Amino acid sequence: MLSPDLVDRYLHRLGLPRPAAPTSAALAALHRAHVERVPYEDLEIQLGRPTTVDPVESAERIVRGRGGYCLHLNGAFSALLGALGFDVTRHVGGVQRTVDPAPVGATGSHMALTVRTEDGPWLVDVGLGDGLYEPLPLRAGEYRQGALRFGLAPSAAVPGGWRLEHDPAGSFTGMDFAPEPARPADFAAEHTRLSTSPDSAFVQFLCVFRRDAEGFEALRGCVLVRAGAEGREVREVTGEQEWFGLLTGRFGLDLADVPPAGRAALWQRVHGVHLAWKAAEAARA
Numbered sequence: 001m002l003s004p005d006l007v008d009r010y011l012h013r014l015g016l017p018r019p020a021a022p023t024s025a026a027l028a029a030l031h032r033a034h035v036e037r038v039p040y041e042d043l044e045i046q047l048g049r050p051t052t053v054d055p056v057e058s059a060e061r062i063v064r065g066r067g068g069y070c071l072h073l074n075g076a077f078s079a080l081l082g083a084l085g086f087d088v089t090r091h092v093g094g095v096q097r098t099v100d101p102a103p104v105g106a107t108g109s110h111m112a113l114t115v116r117t118e119d120g121p122w123l124v125d126v127g128l129g130d131g132l133y134e135p136l137p138l139r140a141g142e143y144r145q146g147a148l149r150f151g152l153a154p155s156a157a158v159p160g161g162w163r164l165e166h167d168p169a170g171s172f173t174g175m176d177f178a179p180e181p182a183r184p185a186d187f188a189a190e191h192t193r194l195s196t197s198p199d200s201a202f203v204q205f206l207c208v209f210r211r212d213a214e215g216f217e218a219l220r221g222c223v224l225v226r227a228g229a230e231g232r233e234v235r236e237v238t239g240e241q242e243w244f245g246l247l248t249g250r251f252g253l254d255l256a257d258v259p260p261a262g263r264a265a266l267w268q269r270v271h272g273v274h275l276a277w278k279a280a281e282a283a284r285a
Contacts, residue, residue: 002059002083009063010080013037022085024117028134030084031126034077035211039067039251040129042202045195046266047258053111053184053191055079065254069194069202070095070127071187074111077126087116088124091161092186093177095128103157103176108190112177114138123152123164129209130170130216130227138162146214147228169227171209171218206270208251219246222274240267 002010011018014033019026043066044051051057051072058068058076067073074090081088091114094107113124121138125131133145140153151165160179166172194200201207208219215228222243226233237243244263247253255263 002056002079006056006059006063007080007083010059010076013063013065019084022081022087022117024119024122024135026084027081027086027115027117027122027124030077030081031124031135032133032213034073034126035133037252038062038073038126039253040069040073040127040207040209041067041251041253042069042205042207043247043253044068045202046206046269047262051195053187055184065252065256067208067253068127070110070125071191071194073127074113074125075184075187077124078111078113081113081115081124089114090182090184091177091179092182093175095175096173098171098173100173103155103163103174105157105176106161106178108187109194110175110177111182111187112175123162125164125175128166128172128175129207130211130218131164131166131175133211133213136164146212148215169232205273206266208247208253210251217250219243219251221270221277240271243267243270 014030014037016029016033053071053075055075055078058072059079061068062076078088078090091112092106092108093110093112094104095110096103111127115122115124122135123138124135136143136150136152143150143152148167148170150167153163155161155163155176158176158178161177164175166174194202197203205221210217218225222237224235224237224246237246248255
């Protein structure tokens with residue numbers, strides 16, 4: 001449970017007042033503010049700072065000016081919604097990456113949320129990076145949010161579950177989730193793998209995403225991507241000062257707790273991975 005003070009600080013981070021009632025309109029406003037102001041990012045993993053998936057710990061980190069990846073963001077957001085009176089349920093999910101040939105099922109690599117309001121059930125997800133800008137009604141159909149298109153249908157991989165199909169231009173193919181309620185402890189083992197395994201993309205590469213009404217911005221290593229109504233723009237970030245300026249400015253991350261030596265080491269790590277990636281791409285060309 002989030003304390004009243006933590007709820008107030010969380011809402012301050014989102015730039016919103018406490019909603020008068022847990023309505024669908026209030027849910028949409030909270031969702032939009034969250035994906036606009038709280039970035040999807042793996043900075044703590046890149047800095048070698050272990051975290052848990054405890055929703056209170058995640059919420060505390062968010063109000064300090066940071067973000068997290070799906071298990072942090074959706075865990076914290078679910079706790080906030082619950083404290084505000086919303087009927088929210090966590091679900092075990094799994095993300096099908098672009099390299100996965102088929103849906104992976106509800107592996108625990110993702111936490112999905114459903115919320116029931118006066119208008120019925122909604123799929124709520126602030127932890128998919130370039131995913132949803134607003135909640136989707138939990139019914140089969142195709143939906144457009146800015147430049148991105150989504151599909152929602154019963155899952156073929158998880159009996160009784162649902163599947164979110166992502167836009168072909170997105171960073172992943174889709175996400176399936178199970179119908180049963182889940183607890184934060186159900187994600188602990190997969191969180192350990194995602195945050196420590198050498199095979200995990202979060203360990204290998206820095207990524208930061210921020211969603212808006214038209215599309216998204218992403219910093220993947222040293223590559224900045226902007227996708228929106230005017231198409232897709234990609235450029236390389238070659239300077240350390242500009243790179244940190246993007247993190248703190250465009251993506252709104254508070255790095256006050258990272259000392260100069262830590263920043264230098266982070267840049268050397270990320271830039272070194274980027275140069276190795278460029279060399280590999282050149283060799284394949």
